[in-house]
Amino acid sequence: MTTKNNNDQFPKVQGGGSLILAWQVRNKHVLVVGGGEVAAGRILNVLNADAKVTVVSPSSGLNPEVRHRIANDEVTHIDRVFQPSDLETLPPSDGPPDMVLVAVDDPAASTQIWKLCKEHRIPANIADVPPECDFYFGSVHRDGPLQIMVSTNGKGPRLAASIRKWIGNQLPAGVGDAIERVGELRSKLRRIAPNPEDGPKRMRWMTRVSDAYSWDEMCGLTDEDMENLLTFYPPSKVPQLDMLKAMRGGWTPEEIDVFDGSFGFSVVA
Incomplete structure (x- = not known):
């Protein structure tokens, strides 16, 4: 005989929904x-x-x-x-x-x-x-790689469209471009850390990177910035944006630490 556990720490099942998936139909x-x-x-x-x-x-x-x-x-x-x-x-x-x-x-x-x-x-x-x-x-908001679907399970398509428009208007400008840059960074990271055992570290580092920079800052990363950013992956560090900008032109973090401003060098490009 089993006893029901009414522990509220687990989410309650809400029937009647749909399983919302991103269905890959490329070349299908x-x-x-x-x-x-x-x-x-x-x-x-x-x-x-x-x-x-x-x-x-x-x-x-x-x-x-x-x-x-x-x-x-x-x-x-x-x-x-x-x-x-x-x-x-x-x-x-x-x-x-x-x-x-x-x-x-x-x-x-x-x-x-x-x-x-x-x-x-x-x-x-x-x-x-x-x-x-x-x-x-569903009703879909699209901004480059970003797709947000609103579904009413077929009960209110017009309402779904209204909700989708409202959500789209709340998003900051440049979200799609920022996601595109994150995708490029992930691809570059996979090339330098391609092994399956690297997966957990890659995910943790990318999470920290995504949390460290704003949408606008992510959009503004140049290819050089991303290459410089990847040099911080082995020690699992994420630099401040000012550091990445200061590294433009071939500077290393060690050189920037030496020329910290007291000799007339500005760390903000």
Whole structure:
């Protein structure tokens, strides 16, 4: 017999949510059924994630944005209605799609495609029909590598968009650029400390670096600054920004300590 532990130190389970993930669809094959406004938004979402997209829709149902994608060879277009065989072989890969997005004004046809996707074990999203979705499209704020998604589990898309706009307005300018610089620094760090056993130290040092500098300061780091910053990794130190600026031009920390200002040398470039 077990006794329930009501210890409040552990978070309580809140059912009814969705598992929000960053789904990597780079080079995956996505089938979009439909060519209207909703389909255009879906197409842009997956193209932004570097997916390979095939659009199945009669030309008469294409809106201007989807026509633009087709004309610029950003997607593959099949000029007809959906066929069940599309879930088995589809250009350009001539194989089954990895994901299906349905955006057509035909509830019966949409449900049929959903059922077929279940039979083929292909994840699918049926626009505006939450019960027939393996996943939802939230409202996303994008700033370079930064992506923030707001989801209402399909219950209030308009409200999600309003919340997303509010969050975006609260973020400081240059956040995306700062994250880009952090990413570059991490890549450089992996090159000088590539071994798996270096992982914990890398993570601790990058955490300290991220906490040490503001968004604006991170954006302002030059390539030379980052190379100089990496010299502090072996002893697990993080210098002040003034030190990094003073090291520009080939100065070493030891030289800067000697010329500390009493001889007319300024440590702030």
